[in-house]
Amino acid sequence: MGKIIKDLNWRYATKYFDNTKKVSTKDLETLLEATRLSASSYGLQPYHIYVIEDEEIREKLKSASWNQSQITDASHLIVFTIKTSFGEELIDEYIENVIKTRAVEPQSIKGYSDFMKSKLMFLSAEEKNNWTTRQAYIALGNVLTVAAHLKIDTCPIEGIVSEKYDEILGLTQKKLSAVVALPIGYRSKKDDTQHLPKVRYSKEKLFTHL
Amino acid sequence: MGKIIKDLNWRYATKYFDNTKKVSTKDLETLLEATRLSASSYGLQPYHIYVIEDEEIREKLKSASWNQSQITDASHLIVFTIKTSFGEELIDEYIENVIKTRAVEPQSIKGYSDFMKSKLMFLSAEEKNNWTTRQAYIALGNVLTVAAHLKIDTCPIEGIVSEKYDEILGLTQKKLSAVVALPIGYRSKKDDTQHLPKVRYSKEKLFTHL
Numbered sequence: 001m002g003k004i005i006k007d008l009n010w011r012y013a014t015k016y017f018d019n020t021k022k023v024s025t026k027d028l029e030t031l032l033e034a035t036r037l038s039a040s041s042y043g044l045q046p047y048h049i050y051v052i053e054d055e056e057i058r059e060k061l062k063s064a065s066w067n068q069s070q071i072t073d074a075s076h077l078i079v080f081t082i083k084t085s086f087g088e089e090l091i092d093e094y095i096e097n098v099i100k101t102r103a104v105e106p107q108s109i110k111g112y113s114d115f116m117k118s119k120l121m122f123l124s125a126e127e128k129n130n131w132t133t134r135q136a137y138i139a140l141g142n143v144l145t146v147a148a149h150l151k152i153d154t155c156p157i158e159g160i161v162s163e164k165y166d167e168i169l170g171l172t173q174k175k176l177s178a179v180v181a182l183p184i185g186y187r188s189k190k191d192d193t194q195h196l197p198k199v200r201y202s203k204e205k206l207f208t209h210l
Numbered sequence: 211m212g213k214i215i216k217d218l219n220w221r222y223a224t225k226y227f228d229n230t231k232k233v234s235t236k237d238l239e240t241l242l243e244a245t246r247l248s249a250s251s252y253g254l255q256p257y258h259i260y261v262i263e264d265e266e267i268r269e270k271l272k273s274a275s276w277n278q279s280q281i282t283d284a285s286h287l288i289v290f291t292i293k294t295s296f297g298e299e300l301i302d303e304y305i306e307n308v309i310k311t312r313a314v315e316p317q318s319i320k321g322y323s324d325f326m327k328s329k330l331m332f333l334s335a336e337e338k339n340n341w342t343t344r345q346a347y348i349a350l351g352n353v354l355t356v357a358a359h360l361k362i363d364t365c366p367i368e369g370i371v372s373e374k375y376d377e378i379l380g381l382t383q384k385k386l387s388a389v390v391a392l393p394i395g396y397r398s399k400k401d402d403t404q405h406l407p408k409v410r411y412s413k414e415k416l417f418t419h420l
Contacts, residue, residue: 004359005240008247030215032417036410037218039354041368043409045416052420094409101409130340137344141351144249149214158251199253199311200246206255207242210262
């Protein structure tokens with residue numbers, strides 16, 4: 001079925017990273033560019049992404065992640081944060097970007113701007129957070145696949161204490177909040193789970209064709 | 211930066227599909243196998259996926275999707291549905307699969323099973339739905355990337371009336387609920403949006419390096 005399926009079979013949630021191996025600048029640039037190109041609702045990208053190498057910060061974040069060693073042993077730690085309780089500025093900033101990138105007349109996309117605002121501004125704070133988190137998860141799914149394609153190991157970690165991440169990274173005053181962490185790097189030889197067969201629903205159980 | 215970045219730049223939310231072009235059986239198989247290999251929390255894959263070619267059903271779903279033409283014009287419609295108000299059976303089924311796939315002794319993973327149950331069984335119905343939806347979105351992000359890699363066009367549609375989808379597909383009695391729809395196929399030449407430059411945050415705006 002080709003390389004991409006081989007890559008996805010090769011991927012697994014890495015339990016132990018080799019802390020002597022670093023992702024190259026070139027591969028990191030590719031991975032981040034892929035992240036930047038992720039799809040999102042209306043193209044709004046309602047998130048901000050931290051790429052953390054600093055050891056001291058990672059040591060603190062580890063204690064806010066049930067002491068999972070991947071946080072500090074991986075080459076880099078990517079932290080997806082969502083824009084909490086966003087206002088009209090999220091759409092205005094996007095519209096400005098459209099005007100600049102596509103050289104369109106502001107008046108010609110006023111209707112689209114109003115449409116987005118009518119859809120998003122009346123959501124509750126909780127609904128907004130659920131929506132922004134889902135957009136971050138599209139990016140996460142994309143990054144996991146592209147990383148595997150580049151033979152970079154990953155381990156998505158939902159088990160983080162968001163409030164502590166927000167405090168350590170100073171996110172609250174920036175109206176951001178951490179939703180998921182992704183150590184990236186290279187698997188350690190001592191990680192036995194890499195040899196285990198993948199557990200997945202059969203296609204008969206996962207799909208219904210109509 | 212290589213083919214994968216080219217693929218992601220080529221991707222866009224397709225507004226008009228060419229309704230004369232079908233995704234080949236081989237490519238569809240690859241795309242679904244990639245979907246099946248998506249990462250999910252604990253590997254539980256708490257969703258079920260519909261792959262719909264039937265024209266009559268799609269006509270009905272279109273009316274539950276603000277009449278967006280992609281629903282019927284695309285080659286296939288993929289509908290991600292989540293397992294609503296799941297119980298211990300979700301974990302039990304996974305554990306059975308682990309025992310079978312990895313030939314382990316049931317007793318040796320009892321602790322892991324109990325751990326997952328302690329994490330998931332006490333979530334409220336709403337928290338469960340948010341969690342399952344996030345897992346479906348990881349799969350969505352993966353599929354968007356793999357589709358682009360196969361030069362298959364897509365258009366993720368969050369603007370669906372879930373209740374109507376659930377009724378049309380008979381999901382409620384199966385304890386499923388539709389969360390997002392994904393038409394797949396090939397862009398029509400008449401879709402002018404394919405020529406527009408992509409609007410994205412600059413890397414300076416999207417990332418913070420620490």
